[in-house]
Amino acid sequence: MTDPFVVIGGDAAGLSAASKLKRERPDRDVIVFEKGSWVSYAQCGMPYYVKGEVESLRDLLSLTPEAVADRGIDLRRRHEVVAVNTADRTVTVESESTRFERSYGDLIVATGAHAVADPIAGGDLTGAFTMHSMDAAAALRAFLTPPNAVGTDIEKGGVVPDLEYVDAERVERYAEMEPPTGVAIVGGGYVGVEMAEAFSAHDLDVHLFQRPDRLLPEFGQAVGETVEATLVDHGVDVRIGTEVERLAGTDRVEAVVTADERVSVDLALIGIGVRPNAGIVDDTPIERGASGAIATDEYGRTTAGRVFAAGDCAEMRHAVTGEPDWVPLGLTANRAGRAIGSTVAGDPTPVGEIAGTAAVKAFDQECGRTGILDHGRAREAGFDPVSETVTAGSRSGYYPGAAETTVTLTADRETGRLLGGSIVGTDRAAIRIDTLATALESDLTVPKLERLDLAYAPPFSPVWDPVLVAAKVLNGRLSDAE
């Protein structure tokens, strides 16, 4: 009897791997150790739950523990793997009541990432949150909901009791507090921007503090500026280039403090990034890459035999640079986990590359990005970057609903190869980034991009799609440079 496939972490990557192996090889034992109570939840949906657009926390569960069990997977929640021994092929597991070792035939490390909060003093005050757990989302929504709000969409606390794994104590504590009136969002990346929309829906005074010189830095300047203008239009107080020194308060958050100012708030949301949970591999032959995440090859294999890693704790190869990179995103985790499940089942399957394709909603603006936009990064990877930004219509100009769509493309001057792109607009903009993501994976040049046979129909796209307009302009510039 082969030793089991042991999975460390019961979220997207881990459960995808477990499910795929069990489907292909029902004879293999599969054990998943998850240190928390939650499994397989849609982290990207949490801002919409806090906002109130998603009714119940339960809606964010992709798989219940029962559904996992139905797949024949031995799921052990509240079991933390505290050590990996690659020589003996064992893991050491701790739960509340016990500590034991377990042998593995194959192992996948799928421990995810954690939100960075530590650098901000006061991050442990009541009223300070990060958005990296279902418990935080539940507590936050409980905090935002007026007491006795029965009969509205959101019943105070009423959305959680049927989920046994929520941190009920924390939720109830926040449910009993008066709802906040002012919120500081620390960080203007995805989480910050999405949460600005969520808090605005609750009529809070929203202050957003962003240390870098624009919002959504990974999306490039044009997107950042458009999103900033949109947030301001919606009443958000956006402070660009402003560092939050600390959160002030005795037990509860009372204010954020910057170099120049003290802004009174009773809620603080810290969204300054995530870091891989990769400590488990220290003191093992499993190597971490330059990013700090676990190094993997094209099959998701680590540097130790029969040990895989996937998801937010692992590096993957970047489609543009061909180099290892760390971009923790949901599809990457699901796809890599699934591929590893196939590989362990005996069908070697590449985990695929990442292009850093991402989309985010900022009120009515749809934003997308893919590949390498930043010129510094492009130069590091050996390219000579050149970019163009154009604004074009989303539909034929005469058709109702046409909206300005701004596209930035970055290419390599010498080869004309597309390196990356971004898009922002209110009319079907985000989904258009997939055209560029697909082009990137095929190493398409800008002249070829310009000649793509994309769809034209007045209600959906003008003759020259905004992506094609951008390619045309950038191509003109590349030709001039010859």
Added chain:
Amino acid sequence: MTDPFVVIGGDAAGLSAASKLKRERPDRDVIVFEKGSWVSYAQCGMPYYVKGEVESLRDLLSLTPEAVADRGIDLRRRHEVVAVNTADRTVTVESESTRFERSYGDLIVATGAHAVADPIAGGDLTGAFTMHSMDAAAALRAFLTPPNAVGTDIEKGGVVPDLEYVDAERVERYAEMEPPTGVAIVGGGYVGVEMAEAFSAHDLDVHLFQRPDRLLPEFGQAVGETVEATLVDHGVDVRIGTEVERLAGTDRVEAVVTADERVSVDLALIGIGVRPNAGIVDDTPIERGASGAIATDEYGRTTAGRVFAAGDCAEMRHAVTGEPDWVPLGLTANRAGRAIGSTVAGDPTPVGEIAGTAAVKAFDQECGRTGILDHGRAREAGFDPVSETVTAGSRSGYYPGAAETTVTLTADRETGRLLGGSIVGTDRAAIRIDTLATALESDLTVPKLERLDLAYAPPFSPVWDPVLVAAKVLNGRLSDAE
């Protein structure tokens, strides 16, 4: 002094070529002969003008004759080129008052296509229309508008007088008639489907007759069935597999006659396809391809020296088969015309390939298609086609507005290469076809398609985009077949 660049046809392809050459080489003389009164109009927008969503016929003009002149182009409307002499490099031109010859340095044939109406007896009765000219669109809208409808969006006839080139006599004749109450649409392709929506907006009884076994045959079965159900839901009487034998009536259309039935209507719209206007090249060394359209190479050159052809009258190379094909669509015409303008200017520029990418709106359904879906056609091109159709969500299931999206993919069994795809759904479905169109141009295989790093964000796309779900399922089937 070089002889001028002569352009036959003043629409998308011809004016794109003329404008591009004039921009790059202001010293070159450019003459455009257009046999009609209209230039550069958005044919694809006409259904929305008839519907009333587009207010004025003027909105559909991309370029006015004055704007063309401002570009330094010598535009001669109501001048028909009746002969081409490639030995002498001359064209023979007729206008109302004169007939003359003109030498050319380079020539582009951009004569477009015409709607097929002849096979239907009665197609010349009053009340019978095709949708292939601005005059027809103007007359149709005049016919649909109630007399004395001043003050509504649509003033009877009031939308046209400021355009000197409209056929005012025809418009006024229809404006004076009582608006129709029942309409027969003959043909269930793009035009038929779009016009069903347009006529329904005017509260007509709409009967749609389609001889083939489904609507939008080029979009595949899944799209055809969804669109049929949608039209029926909106009260359209859809007759599939039903041939119209003739239109009956003395002077005016009174009924459509099929083998079994006579349906009373007072308007008939014939949309049974278009054919290339390529007769001009007969008796010249300029060859036509198997489709009947003018044969061209990758630079849009015909078989005669310094003679190009582009747009709806010309063949292009298909991205999947690599063979000449004829797919008359707006982007193709614009792109090929522009490329030929560059080539004539001295910068040889490929016209690009066509994938037959198209999108169409059918009430709330968005439909897209690209490449080769039809198995018969795939086999003719030497492939062994295999298809899968899946229905998946357009957004994360918990996010409001998620809608079913149906994707069909066709691939070659042996190589796994993607051959074509279609999509239908109500939520941002059409634009997703661009992902497949881009994949086709890169000869992507289905396993690679499955690994594309597409955008995921709950409001726009689920973790596994419907396109990826379809790739996953088709890939499973390709693997099983190994």
